[in-house]
Amino acid sequence: MRPGESTFAADATLTCIEGARIHDPAHGRDGVVGDIWFEGGRIIEPPSAERRAAASIIAGRGLVAMPGGVDLHSHVVGPKVAAGRRISPHLARGPVAAVPTIAATGDLYASLGYTTVFDAAIATTSAGIARMELDDLPNLDKGMYLLAADDHDVLASIASGSEAETARLVGDIVRAGAGWAVKIANPGGAVFWKQGLRGDHRDLDDAVPGFDLTPRRILERTQRAVAAAGLPHCLHVHTVNLGLPGNWRTTLETMKTLDGLRAHLAHVQFHSYSGGGLDAEAFGSGVTPLVEYFDAHPSLTLDVGQVLFGDTVAMTGDSTAAEHLAHATGVPWMSHDLHLEGGCGVMPIRYREKSLVHAWQWAIGLEWFLSVADPWRLVLSTDHPNGAHFLAYPLLMRLLGDESFRREALSRIHPAVRRKSPLAGISRQYTLNELCIVTRAAPARIAGLPQKGHLGPGADADITLYRPDPDLSRMFAMPAKVFKGGVLVAEDGHVRRRVAGRLLAASS
Ligand SMILES: [Zn+2]
Missing domain, CATH: 2.30.40.10 (Urease, subunit C, domain 1)
Incomplete structure (x- = not known):
């Protein structure tokens, strides 16, 4: 204290x-x-x-x-965040570090009007240290989602087909680790990584080495285990192929796989790209078919993971995605397997208005916000600090609530995106009540917090x-x-x- x-x-x-x-x-x-x-x-x-x-x-x-604001998907504690701090001492947002200290994180969230935050990806083996750091995080009610589906025992249990055993194991892991929910980050990805299989595109039906499993089966069975374990928040999903051109198809398949039971899709912006192969010009938005499916399937909720321009630090429990980004950008990165359970990749990143890919990421996030019919199923996030610092939330709220401001911003980005993005044709503006829904009312309801929002x-x-x-x-x-x-x-x-x-x- x-x-x-x-x-x-x-x-x-x-x-x-x-x-x-x-x-x-x-x-x-x-x-x-x-x-x-x-x-x-x-x-x-x-x-x-x-x-x-x-x-x-x-x-x-x-x-x-x-x-008070409720951030249901952020990264504020644990080894990954500490690595982000070490790799980015030179990055700051005005007087504020790109990855603030724990005390500063609590103070900054509070002075922004937020009173609750969840860290969305903690390896089960790091739950103890992350919990101590959460205890130290001032001015906020706080919790964490554990990456329970990376654990060897959980994967073995899922492969064995005993649903009751998997539910018991998942429930025990979350409760013993003082977690709130289960996050899945690239299902099976840590296993592929440890086997040296680090290629690009992977399908939901590829065999996970060493287990009689596929990413799709891990998703389905973990989702059911979370529901049976009676956890307050449903399965929190970061699916396969984050950041890769053409990944909207994987995301649509993921939604179809999860439909019927509740599931929350994290940072969908990073999972909504068209294109593929080596043709950079083919890169673009795959949002339209995803929103169409999402709107029609009310058991699904999502947060956006908006990209905003400037310097930040990418950090993910998905080593494969981090390696891909490091290769694409040539930026030095850090990776560490956390006691061989889970994975992690961390690197600085600068999002630029004139970069074709970054401009698409910015436009795709906004397209999600402005296309989904029901704001109660959608949460404002930048996947702090991956898409942007949480201090950029007010800027994002203005982009959503002020069409002329958004048009001005759109006029500055890469010309090909300006021409091709459906964003140019969207005139919707969020009202204050809608901004209130996506920053507190909806995230509280989705996270399972009846006393908040x-x-x-x-x-x-x-x-x-x-x-x-x-x-x-x-x-x-x-x-x-x-x-x-x-x-x-x-x-x-x-x-x-x-x-x-x-x-x-x-x-x-
Ligand atoms: Zn995240």
């Missing part, structure tokens, strides 16, 4: 935020003026007139109130107050006030107090 930090003790004071414009899409409130009452860290029904007299009042007039009685008093501003980037970059469990933790971009936050573990 650091000076000025307290263990998480919610403020017991009865408090009212008075007269704010409330965005609470879970309860159908779209900018209605009202009061928000909380006490003991929870939102409550308005109390009796008698009790109100003793309440602490916060002036909300003229401010926009939303639930809304402002109804019983919800955690995680509340962000913004100053309305036609420049959405400025509005979302610096909330006026951020409450974590009823405690004022940040104000006008400054951290006012550090609270420890809770570990979100499936066992608790």
Whole structure:
């Protein structure tokens, strides 16, 4: 614990935020003026007139109130993030490191209005160290997804065909490791990698060496095991062929494989490319058929993994994808097998407006956001720091909510993408309520957090107050006030107090 930090003790004071414009899409409130009452860290029904007299009042007039932000796919702790820090000491976003320290990560998220974060890829063998780092991450409730399907025992159990045994094993691994969910990163990929099979395209039906398995069977059986184990979040899927031209077909096959039970597709932007072979000009968007399928199959949800231009650090549990990217860019990279369970690749990357591939990645992410019909099934993410730093979320929110700003940005990117991307023909703008859905209401619901992402009685008093501003980037970059469990933790971009936050573990 650091000076000025307290263990998480919610403020017991009865408090009212008075007269704010409330965005609470879970309860159908779209900018209605009202009061928000909380006490003991929870939102409550308005109390009796008698009790109100003793309440602490916060002036909300003229401010926009939303639930605290929920980031369901980020990379903030564990060995991969530490490697990212070591490989990128020269990279910074203004005064902020490309991969901030753990304390700075908590402070920066809080000053951005976010109050919950999940690390989306921790090897089971690293769960202990990652958990200690999560304990150290201030101002946020936090959890992690474990890469349980990389474990030899789990793969052997899946191959044996005993569904009950796989469910027991997966549940035990997540609960013993204090994880929240199971993430699958390139199913079977770590096995191919360890066997020295590092070629490019792989199919869902290729045999996984040493096991009577295919990536498709690993997906199907892990999905069922997660459901049977009763974990709060469904299987979190990073499928095969991340980043490769023509991979939209693999993604469509993945959706068809997973359809019927709940599944969450991570960073779909990196999995939605057309083209193939050596013809760079053929590279492009494969979003249209994917959105068509996604819209019609409500058991699936996704986060986008938006790319934004500038310097960042790529980090993935998918060694094969990292190696491919390193070869394509010529950038030095790091790889380490984590106790021979799982894999990892880390390297700096600069996304450039005038790069054909980077411009396509930028346009493809936005195309996903602006094409999916139901914002409740879609989550705003940059796969921090892979597509961009989480501090770029306000810029992304402006790109979604301000068509003229987006057109201006589109006019600067590689001319071939400008000409060919369906983005040029999309005029949709996200409303404030839709931005609220994709940054808090939907991710809370999808992650399995009934006490978050809304402002109804019983919800955690995680509340962000913004100053309305036609420049959405400025509005979302610096909330006026951020409450974590009823405690004022940040104000006008400054951290006012550090609270420890809770570990979100499936066992608790
Ligand atoms: Zn990720």
